[in-house]
Structures are given as C-alpha cells and as structure tokens.
Amino acid sequence: MKISLDTVVKTFDTFRAVHGVSLEIESGELVALLGPSGSGKTTILRMVAGLEYADSGKIYFGAEDATDIPVRDRGVGFVFQHYALFPHMTVAENIAFGMKVSKVKRGKQEIAARVADLLRLVKLDGLGERFPSQISGGQRQRVALARALAVDPKVLLLDEPFGALDANVRRDLRRWLREIHDELGITTLFVTHDQEEALDLADRVVILKDGKIVQQGTPEEVCREPNSPFVMSFLGDTNRLPATVANGEARIGDATLPAPGVADGRAEVFLRPGDLDWAVEGSGVAAKILRVIDHPGGRRLLVAPKDGGALELDVAPEIRARAGDEGYVAVRRGRVFAA
Numbered sequence: 641m642k643i644s645l646d647t648v649v650k651t652f653d654t655f656r657a658v659h660g661v662s663l664e665i666e667s668g669e670l671v672a673l674l675g676p677s678g679s680g681k682t683t684i685l686r687m688v689a690g691l692e693y694a695d696s697g698k699i700y701f702g703a704e705d706a707t708d709i710p711v712r713d714r715g716v717g718f719v720f721q722h723y724a725l726f727p728h729m730t731v732a733e734n735i736a737f738g739m740k741v742s743k744v745k746r747g748k749q750e751i752a753a754r755v756a757d758l759l760r761l762v763k764l765d766g767l768g769e770r771f772p773s774q775i776s777g778g779q780r781q782r783v784a785l786a787r788a789l790a791v792d793p794k795v796l797l798l799d800e801p802f803g804a805l806d807a808n809v810r811r812d813l814r815r816w817l818r819e820i821h822d823e824l825g826i827t828t829l830f831v832t833h834d835q836e837e838a839l840d841l842a843d844r845v846v847i848l849k850d851g852k853i854v855q856q857g858t859p860e861e862v863c864r865e866p867n868s869p870f871v872m873s874f875l876g877d878t879n880r881l882p883a884t885v886a887n888g889e890a891r892i893g894d895a896t897l898p899a900p901g902v903a904d905g906r907a908e909v910f911l912r913p914g915d916l917d918w919a920v921e922g923s924g925v926a927a928k929i930l931r932v933i934d935h936p937g938g939r940r941l942l943v944a945p946k947d948g949g950a951l952e953l954d955v956a957p958e959i960r961a962r963a964g965d966e967g968y969v970a971v972r973r974g975r976v977f978a979a
C-alpha cells in the first residue's frame with residue numbers, strides 16, 4: 641500500500657508543528673522519519689495513523705483519500721516506544737487481542753494457529769504463556785510487533801520502538817526488523833531521532849527540522865550529499881573550519897578541496913573525523929595533539945590547529961600519537977558550504 645502526504649499542516653493552538661509536508665512512501669518501502677526532538681516526526685506518524693487530524697492537506701492510502709477514515713478502519717499496525725502490552729494478559733493473549741476485537745471474525749483455532757505463526761516469526765516460540773513482566777524489554781517489543789502484525793495491517797507504523805533498550809539489543813532488533821520487513825513486504829514508516837538506526841534500517845531516510853522536510857534520499861545519498869550544514873551535522877560528528885573559496889576550490893591551510901557551485905568568498909568546510917589523517921611530516925593543517933582517546937575501532941585525536949580552533953580525527957589504532965605531538969592534519973575529503 642502506497643502512502644502519500646500532500647501539503648499536510650498541523651498546528652497545536654498557535655504552534656505549527658508540521659509545515660506543509662509532502663511525502664510519498666512507496667508500497668513495500670521502509671522509510672525512516674529522522675529529526676531532532678520536536679521536529680514533528682511523531683505528529684506526522686500520528687496523522688498517518690489517524691490518531692491526529694491534519695488542519696489542511698491530504699493523506700492518501702493508495703489512491704484513496706484517507707483523511708476522514710477513522711483509525712480502526714485504516715488497516716495500520718503500531719508499535720510505540722513504551723511497551724503497550726496488557727500486563728494481565730499472557731504473551732499469546734496479547735498477540736491475539738487485536739484479532740479478537742477485529743471486525744474480521746476468526747475462530748478460536750484460527751486465532752491460535754496465527755498466534756503460533758507469529759510467535760515463530762518473532763522468534764519467541766515457547767514463550768506464549770509468559771506474562772509481559774516475565775520477558776525482557778527486547779522480547780516485549782517483539783511481542784508488540786507480533787501484535788501489530790496479527791491483524792494483517794496494510795501499513796506498519798513504528799515510533800521509536802527500540803528507544804528504551806540498550807545499544808546491543810537495539811542493533812539486534814533493527815537487523816531483525818529489517819529481515820521481517822523483507823519477508824513480509826509491508827509498507828513501513830519508522831520514527832527515530834537516532835541517525836545510526838535510520839541509516840542502518842531504512843530504504844529511504846526523510847530528515848525533518850522544525851516541521852519541514854529538509855532532505856530525503858537513500859542512506860547513501862544523504863550521507864554522501866548532505867544538502868546543508870544542518871543535515872551534515874545532524875547525521876554524524878563533524879569538524880568545521882573556515883575557508884576561502886575561489887573558482888570552485890576551497891583552501892584550508894595548505895590543502896584544497898573541490899567546492900563546485902559554491903560562490904567565491906568566505907565559506908565553511910565540514911569534515912568528518914574519518915575524513916582526516918594525522919602525519920608527523922607533510923602538508924595540510926599544522927596542529928598539536930591535545931588528547932588521544934582509544935576506542936575499539938581506532939583512536940580519536942583531539943588536536944589544536946596552529947591557526948586556532950579544534951579538530952577531532954579518527955585514525956587507525958597503529959598510528960603513533962601522544963598528547964603534545966606536533967604534526968599535520970591531512971584532509972582527504974569534506975563538504976564546503978557558503979558561509
């Protein structure tokens with residue numbers, strides 16, 4: 641089921657939370673709405689669900705105008721951050737709940753068979769008789785997903801479903817969600833403020849700021865071609881350095897970077913820590929190491945360029961570096977934006 645939003649606006653009292661958002665989610669696509677807190681992600685999701693009504697604009701499910709279709713008739717499944725499982729029902733009863741209250745009548749045996757299928761799908765076979773308090777947080781979210789899938793939704797809406805879980809469990813669950821999505825092919829809209837989660841999981845990432853879409857594309861497109869300093873900074877750690885652009889080239893220290901389409905004059909270069917290298921001799925930006933931080937994948941150097949400012953570099957673990965060393969920061973790549 642394809643979902644389309646056409647110039648959707650939502651205002652709470654006098655505060656405009658969503659400013660004319662237009663968006664298409666293709667049938668079977670997994671799209672992440674990504675943005676900082678308050679950027680309007682949840683409000684958009686709730687309007688697609690029918691839990692909130694748009695002030696103006698239209699939402700289509702396929703070719704049908706869904707604007708006035710009530711929640712229960714939209715055929716959407718939800719999973720929210722805070723486990724909304726019924727504590728007094730077993731896992732199996734929780735999964736069966738939607739089927740029991742649905743307009744589509746199913747017999748007891750059919751429901752039991754479907755619950756067993758779903759328990760297998762979410763890899764919780766054998767746990768059907770437990771209560772929510774007797775399983776882990778990650779398992780509870782898998783039950784919540786099974787419950788959402790039980791009624792054969794046309795659309796799956798997930799609002800920070802793994803937000804309350806620890807990093808390793810989150811990573812496992814998102815890989816698992818991706819597998820389930822690929823198996824079932826349900827159109828899915830996923831809200832997160834976690835860049836890594838969005839990039840890891842989604843076919844397409846829609847980046848929001850102040851109730852507006854500022855960029856959308858595949859993870860590769862938004863990572864390689866961020867269209868603004870905001871997107872560049874929001875997607876990951878960045879260093880910023882002042883630069884001067886002339887004839888499509890930006891100069892920082894001894895280094896130059898291509899700056900196609902950027903007007904001559906003052907500019908700012910955005911550099912990821914991994915875009916920089918450290919060398920004791922050579923050329924680039926002359927600097928002194930302030931601190932070395934070791935982590936499992938390598939080392940991060942905090943350095944002070946001679947001309948002022950601060951830079952962070954990610955280098956390979958074998959690079960020899962100590963606080964106080966002097967050398968050069970080599971710039972491998974970066975994005976240049978007019979100042």
Ligand SMILES: Nc1ncnc2c1ncn2[C@@H]1O[C@H](COP(=O)(O)OP(=O)(O)OP(=O)(O)O)[C@@H](O)[C@H]1O
Binds near residue numbers: 677681684
């Ligand atoms: N029911 C409401 N009444 C008044 N203001 C609201 C209401 N719901 C949301 N807002 C405001 O609308 C803006 C967008 O909120 P929304 O929850 O959509 O953002 P979000 O991007 O999902 O943020 P978060 O990641 O923190 O959940 C916020 O400024 C919020 O305070």
